[in-house]
Amino acid sequence: MKTTFKCLMVLLAAGLFLSTTLPTLQAEDSDSPVTLTGLLVCGKCTLHLCSECQNVLQVQQDGKTVNYWLKQNGVSKDFHSNVCQTDGEKVSVTGTVKEKDGKEILTASKIEPTK
Numbered sequence: 001m002k003t004t005f006k007c008l009m010v011l012l013a014a015g016l017f018l019s020t021t022l023p024t025l026q027a028e029d030s031d032s033p034v035t036l037t038g039l040l041v042c043g044k045c046t047l048h049l050c051s052e053c054q055n056v057l058q059v060q061q062d063g064k065t066v067n068y069w070l071k072q073n074g075v076s077k078d079f080h081s082n083v084c085q086t087d088g089e090k091v092s093v094t095g096t097v098k099e100k101d102g103k104e105i106l107t108a109s110k111i112e113p114t115k
Contacts, residue, residue, distance in 0.1 A: 033094055036068060036106070037114055041088035042080070043069065053084055057093050057106060068097065068106040075108045082113075090114050 038059035043050045047067075055070035070076040070093070083089050095108040 035094045037092045039088045042084045071107040
């Protein structure tokens with residue numbers, strides 16, 4: 001009887017552990033598309049953080065500004081003229097996020113202005 005109870009407790013603990021860690025593991029899947037809304041600015045002209053023009057999406061999260069550096073692809077380059085040498089534009093960006101060298105890199109598949 002004691003062995004059955006111990007086995008049941010181990011299975012219950014394992015199930016509890018898996019039920020709490022699996023959603024976290026799935027949320028960190030960087031291939032899943034996300035949509036982020038914030039202020040899109042030029043990393044060179046507005047933020048003065050890089051030597052070449054590059055789109056940076058500034059998103060407010062937990063009271064802090066998080067910079068998502070948009071990967072230089074066709075979608076990002078086509079929208080850059082809207083934000084370069086301006087105060088930026090409020091947009092929603094859909095794409096995938098990966099962290100590289102301490103920066104959040106957003107590969108945009110769609111950029112849409114918001115109001």
